[in-house]
Amino acid sequence: MQNRLTIVFFLIFSICFAQKAPVEYVNPLIGTSNFGTTNPGPIAVRGMANVSPFNVAGPQNLPLEKDSRWLSTPYVHENTFLTGFSHVNLSGVGCPELGVILAMPTIGEINTDHLEYGSTYSDEKSKVGYYSNTLDKYKIKVEATATTRVGVSKYSFPAGDANILLNLGLGLTNEQGATVKVVSATEIEGVRSVGSFCYYKPEEAYPVYFVARFSRPADEFGVWKKPTKYMGAESQWMGYNGKTRVMEGFTKEVVGDSIGAYMRYKFESPTHVEMKIGISYVSLDNARENLEKETSDKTFDEILGDAQEEWNQYLSRIEVEGGTEEDKTIFYTALYHTLIHPSTLNDVNGDYPKMKTRETLKTKGTRYTVFSLWDTYRNLHQLMSLVYPKQQSNMVKSMLQIYEESGWLPKWELNATETTTMVGDPAGIIITDTYLKGIRDFDVEKAYQAMLKSADQIEDNPLRPGLKDYIHKGYLTTKTTNSGSVSTTQEYNIADYAIAQLAKEMGEQSDYKRFRKRSISYRHLFDKEFNLLRPRNDDGSWLTPYNPESGANFEKNLGFIEGNAWQYTFMVPHDIEGLMKLMGGPKPFVQRLQDVFDKNQFDMANEPDIAYPYLFNYVQGEEYRTQEMVSGLLDKHFKNSPDGIPGNDDTGTMSAWAVFSMMGLYPVNPAEPLYALTKPKFDKITIHLDLEYYRGHKLVITSNSAGNKRPIHSISVDGKPQMGYFITHKKLVHASSIQID
Template identity: 35%
Template sequence: MKSFLIALVLLSTTIFQAQDFAQHVNPFIGTGGHGHTFPGATVPYGMVQLSPDTRIDGSWDGCGGYHYSDNLIYGFSHTHLNGTGVSDYGDIMLMPTMGEPSLDNKRYSSTFSHANEKASAGFYAVKLDKHDIDVRLTTSTRVGFHEYTFNNAGQANIILDLNHRDKLLYGEVRIVNSTTIEILRRSEAWARDQYVYARMEFNAPLIVNLIEEENTENTKLQGIYKGTKLALSFSKLVKKGEKILVKVSLSPTSYEGAKLNSSEINHWDFDKVKKEAEALWNKELSKIEITSDDKDKLAIFYTSLYHTMMQPNNAQDLDGKYRGRDNQIHVAEGFDYYTVFSLWDTFRAAHPLYTLIDKKRTSDYINTFIKQYEQGGRLPVWELASNETDCMIGYHSVSVIADAMAKGITGFDYEKAFEASKASAMRDVLGLDAYKKNGFISMDDEHESVSKTLEYAYDDWCIAQMAKLLKKQEDYQYFMKRSQNWKNIFDWETGFMRPKKNGGWDKPFDPREVNNNFTEGNSWQYSFFVPQDIEGMIQAYGGPAKFEAKLDEMFNAESKTTGREQVDVTGLIGQYAHGNEPSHHMAYLYNYVGKPEKMKEKVHYILNEFYKNTPDGLIGNEDCGQMSAWYVLSAMGIYQVTPGQPTWDINEPFLDAKVSIEGNKPNYLHLPNDRGILPQFGMENVDKPAHQLIIPVPVIQAESKAFKDNLKIEIINLDKDKYELIYNIENPNNKNLLGLRRYTEPFYITESCKINAFNIIRKSNNYSNAISAHFFKKPNNYSINIKSKYNPQYHAGGAEGLLDGILGTENWRKGDWQGYQSQDFEAVVDLQEVKEIAEVSARFLQDQRSWILMPTKADYYVSEDNVNFKFLGSVANTVAPKEEENTIVNFTFKTTKGQKARFIKVIAKNFGKLPEWHQGAGGDAFIFIDEITIK
């Protein structure tokens, strides 16, 4: 069995002839559909992304500020995100108008037509219909350059609106003189505290003739405007055809930094700047030369390569100053400091691509990581504008570091990088405490438990590879063992990665269901993520033939998911979802069972069908270059399933390519012609964890967590011939009731208790982690009849979960709450006999960012026959719908003395439609409830 991996080597050949690679770039690819790209002007890895904004509401398809389906432009802002799934940026927005100025975006915005719109690498142009204004945009690394041509005579206005898109925390505009303006915009969106300083220069004097200002400091200085609401208009009388040129330099640090950065463009020659931007793109794009007669394929390839080079973004001034993770100003010495690290996405293909064509920036990225660790205490997860968004999962900086070290990339401190990696992996957040203690994450510990366990395990393998290279044997052994934790959530009977709850498998289980046990996916899309131990994964499935059959089953299944609507899960081939990153390596797994022909079929199908030279030419959102990096590598016939080792999977090339390998002199790898002389490696060359095989934990299975009289307990052993099962039972006071016992058959419990179990290899001292399960005897024999219908994803164990005395936490994603959408909640509790009622209470949760709002009120009724109900009382909600923090409230009603009943009816009134201020305005709110208590 061979996996056909290649190690890339340096091969000398002739230098590429100067070519216009930038001519093939189509910036409109991905601006439609769900691509979330933007068409505006930028240079490779530049600080400025100068682009039109057609979306200002933070909507899903407006994350990049622009959508091809729109026909209205609000203005042109200087920062944009490329293909993300969350909205941010849109800083320092300018909009040219004519006539009487207005600072209302409904009035200063203008329609436009795609027939009058052009975009190329480093350039964007459009005609604004409202006042017949031609706009041309280009940029250097830190300076955006605008050219406005006013085709009618009259008063020309340039609107500066700091309220545009993100929430303005504080704005400041300083009028230096009639041609120079200084600006500070401090804003909050995905990045909670972003600083952008700017210096705006006009080529002719303009006057301030309209101001909208909300001054929070109660001071007024001549020529200085400030506050949490701030917009100005600058005006000038123009002749027909007259141009106004504007340069805007950005800085993350200060006005002085913006002034220094403005020196990048010290003239007013727009076309010269445009040509320089194109030259920068040609320099970068020339690193890969593609040969094809198909213009669409050339456009798709070079636009894909272009998308991989739009970020990470330079985030330092010309003198090296940058704003660090501690919000202090630092100086980068010996490296360039960057921002925008979508690491959950880009560790898979984008960063491996950079190790091939951009070793210097790879070391710069890692030096940036190290500084963020020194200033913020941990490596970045999803860093944006000196803020950690904590979006997505894992600590995938370590993958980038390990891959660079494995490939011999220098320019950063290996020891410090390892220190930072280890520190990030040893934290006690996001389920890591349970992961370290138990060898996996349970639903009880943390939401998205399956995905986090799998991705932590891969990241731990990466840290082990660093430790091995640095000869840190103890660390190597420790992290290699952790890298095997995937086995603790693999169900060997069904062949799926599954969530565990209270020591057992969560039920019911549907591998197609997208739910909160997975990160933007389902079990199908995560059950093949073991890149650090592919051979072990194949054996877990029963060997190569069964593993191949499982891959076939995935690709041939119905292309339909169940559960939560997940906009990221697109590009389905069966249950494979190319529109989202967890699937990206899967087609290449056929290589590992000796079926390269199946790999080629799937990869080439994806290349042909899911990438087009059209605005909706991406099957999913770009995610900061990852979607395009997959195309670039796969089209050349290479991919890296396991970043962290210096080998590449090969496939039959889709396009002929010459790849520039950085070195002391020009070196190139010519694909496919040079493959014949490349050494091929099988899986025997991969650092396999065979000597660190963990013993998987057993499974404690029961019908429920709470019970009335008794409960049957079964403990399941993976391999009865190989392992013995040992268990004990503790009472609620942690006292061992039985001592350690060998498990032989199911048993019953009759009281609340905790059961601990572990596997031990027969006739040895090698044993698994312990697994624990808590079981609770219900405090009463009440039953419940729920009249409403809960969302099947939010069932809390079924109807009895509302009476079991087990209370959910603020983290509702762990599965302890019942969720009801678009309806009131109604249920009747049967006390089994008439009792005197002192108090009735229902417990609700609010997380308005997730559409979960408190009911407007809870009404309680009583009855002795379950037919005739009498109104008992009502409790109104007191939590504001805009409350940011997750909140839990008991809606408690105390009765008058002597009130008797057998049946208690609870009706909670749904909030209804989400209000205008909500990001889901017009959608239906959820009610979340987890307990009804009757005293």
């Protein structure tokens, strides 16, 4: 209650001084178009549950219809036909997954076909922890909020017959299978099978458990099941072949691929019903406990208040002043998007499923999941280390739990499965970066062993395929892999650089030397002819003929993953000096880097080249290019509109780029505690550093030139002039004020 009062006071204070709280700036509709793949539904900070409007099924939603194309989000802003609200969802990912446990309120007779019961909607509102719309077909107002593990909905029905459908057949992906059981007139429980992210590893499909509670006892209830259409000889006797069966009053489990349950009411006057759906990846009992512990004695409005308060506490760790209202919205929404994934896997009692076997284990801290590390190793974890070091520490601990449970660090972990999506070996990069930043309350010896294992084990290594060639030749060849031999070499280089950095810190000199050497082997792939990287064949010859532009627009190619030579050549953040030399010195380097932009080869929508704009800082006198470039990219790609993220948010990576860039900082080399500096978007930025990790002082970044296009002419730290356009993490977190003019 004290907390709730705090936010009330805070809000009153804000109103009195005509200043909005950070939480009020967030617009969760940003990223819901242009394949940003975020969703506008309420979610708690790093929540397991989320109530997302689901509008990607049915021909009315073409061309952005889930079954007609690759679509990885339950909600697309321009779509109009809503078929429910899904209760477990991913945000900002590029592969379809989750998007299940769909609830839908309707009126009149029970209809279980989502193509028929779906509706257009109006009056859409999306705020932090809150979503609302009105279903045109039924005149039902829907409101939703969430706690960490519970999605909470409030349906305001007109008088008459009202229904709440729980559809367990419908979902974002092709994975199917569920059970459902009406426990009482106020409770439904069930299980839904999910898994096979990116259509990889379907053998790791797994169950998600839920318990739904309703604030009013249903007058009637039931379940339904739509069987597969049977093609055999007996189909002639099956009048019901392939047709849905509705089973009124049924109280036992129903099992199948396309099933659901409903609650039904007869209202004499307009009435609202609140529904709470508790989620667990461990068991039904835990789903019920999550629901009870987090929400049982609370109304919708109380839960909403708590959610907004929690978000405000996190968001207000960074306060911004000056800048436009639009910029503040873009900034806080981006910060919001970095606080969704990695998300919580464990139940309130600490239970979580072990990797692969899904035995139940217990954790003390939060066990995080959804580690899209190929994306997030570049900047998101660096943002966490700076602003939310406690979370970052738990994320590293979670990675080490994953290592203990599966024998390997994560690459793209999702709900205790390893999807092995994308390439490289990014976990160690994050661990090193975290450790070097002074966040050390984890078992670094174990982490180091884990990193060495994936770096050195040649056979049966799920993290580093092609490692044999990499070690022996220094690079993967066009024979080693048919996709991304150069990219993968670069990723392994960066990972090896991180091992070297950690080895050095730990006094492991021979490892340091070995991995330092390994980390620059990409140089073998530098081709003077193009002044770019180029794939080599097994015999050492160059891939010929060679068009360095092939690979743009995600076109599959031999050398590069989701990119081409332009987008990858500068992705050697740990060896920019070396790259300069290969290119013939600073001038040709700057020229070639500028070429990327001028030749329209820069891709803001994908990770390999997102640090490029900051690389001009490495050449004295060229830093103005970084400032112009970053400012221009922010203006062009990050907007207060549904298409306000350049592409997939990649579990917050694009958003982290915006947060850092708008603060005038960027972690330009992922395993080095160093930030490149550029012009901030705000006159004043206050980062409230964490008490436990950084002694809790305030770091204030101010700028007199935020509003203009003039290049930076001076930087000072705590009043003393700063040389160059980089600052170490240590210096940053010990500083009280940084002035960028």
